Amino acid sequence: MISLGIEGTAHTIGIGIVERDRENCTILANCSRMYRPEKGGIHPREAANHHAHHLPSLLRQAMDESGVPIEDIDLISFSIGPGLGPCLRTAATAARTLSLLLKKPLVGVNHCIAHLEIGRVMTGCTDPVLLYVSGGNTQVIAFMEGKYRVFGETLDIGIGNCLDKFGRAIGLSFPAGPEIEKLAKEGKHYCSLPYSVKGMDVAFSGILTACLHLMKKERMEDICYSLQETCFCMLAEVAERAMAHTEKEEILLGGGVACNRRLRDIVTTMAEERGAKCFSPPDELLVDNGAMIAWTGILMHESGITTELAETKVKQNYRTDEVDVPWR
Ligand code: ATP
Numbered sequence: 001m002i003s004l005g006i007e008g009t010a011h012t013i014g015i016g017i018v019e020r021d022r023e024n025c026t027i028l029a030n031c032s033r034m035y036r037p038e039k040g041g042i043h044p045r046e047a048a049n050h051h052a053h054h055l056p057s058l059l060r061q062a063m064d065e066s067g068v069p070i071e072d073i074d075l076i077s078f079s080i081g082p083g084l085g086p087c088l089r090t091a092a093t094a095a096r097t098l099s100l101l102l103k104k105p106l107v108g109v110n111h112c113i114a115h116l117e118i119g120r121v122m123t124g125c126t127d128p129v130l131l132y133v134s135g136g137n138t139q140v141i142a143f144m145e146g147k148y149r150v151f152g153e154t155l156d157i158g159i160g161n162c163l164d165k166f167g168r169a170i171g172l173s174f175p176a177g178p179e180i181e182k183l184a185k186e187g188k189h190y191c192s193l194p195y196s197v198k199g200m201d202v203a204f205s206g207i208l209t210a211c212l213h214l215m216k217k218e219r220m221e222d223i224c225y226s227l228q229e230t231c232f233c234m235l236a237e238v239a240e241r242a243m244a245h246t247e248k249e250e251i252l253l254g255g256g257v258a259c260n261r262r263l264r265d266i267v268t269t270m271a272e273e274r275g276a277k278c279f280s281p282p283d284e285l286l287v288d289n290g291a292m293i294a295w296t297g298i299l300m301h302e303s304g305i306t307t308e309l310a311e312t313k314v315k316q317n318y319r320t321d322e323v324d325v326p327w328r
């Protein structure tokens, strides 16, 4: 079965074409374009306009890259939520159009679960705790009693958003995560920051404010280093507790912030110290991408799920544990 997946929950519009052959996932194409605001944060309407503008050329590029004739596509998958309303609606409109045009079924995919499923199939881990760390999302997710459940999450902003906001304050361009990672490598001195783990949840906005205050008196490299160490250790702590609670022996990383090597090192050490294993797919599958939507669409469709046209209204606040998971 070949699925075309459209991702469009936030700043990235992506199209992936994926084939399933038994348990194997072959990525035939995975292209994307990213909206970068000139100044300030993401403006949802502008991001949606960006996505609409790029969709036709992106589709052509994905079809060319895959070498698949368009009539061989069996399924249209799209990110139905959670995300920014205008962006979601743009991706959904493209998916509806393709489904009607090609007379192929539609599947609306939960974006967070797609990060987990692509990681599972590409790394070979079977039943992991997912640490999903992106701009808008920070969640610890695991499969339990028939559903994917959220064991911990941010109480305010996403970790990536925290890094990007701090980056903007110090004059870095968006997305700031990779630049902060570079600066942090030159950090030598740990500046004290609030450590904000609350039960199984985390919060980043207080840490962000504290970093902004430190700008007057500390080296930028030291602040970046301290910001990373504090936030990443908080994430490793809640992920570890979710592993202990669920008795799972695998941890999987997902989301753009998982491109960060220091985060991977911290989580890998945590896993090894408890006799568990840490997995992460290649960077292009960590960030938002169409292939993860295409693949999860196949899993859903092959277990009997299709989304009728009338049910394709997007779900901005789609919760991970609302999704039935008959494929596991
Ligand atoms: P979502 O819609 O799932 O919230 P997103 O729109 O934020 O996702 P992603 O592509 O998953 O998109 O992640 C982008 C985030 O990843 C940005 O906040 C960016 O700063 C961060 N990021 C990318 N590379 C790194 C890195 N090396 N270190 C830290 N953060 C990084």
Ligand code: FE2
Binding pocket: 111, 115, 134, 137, 255, 287, 288
């Ligand atoms: Fe994401």
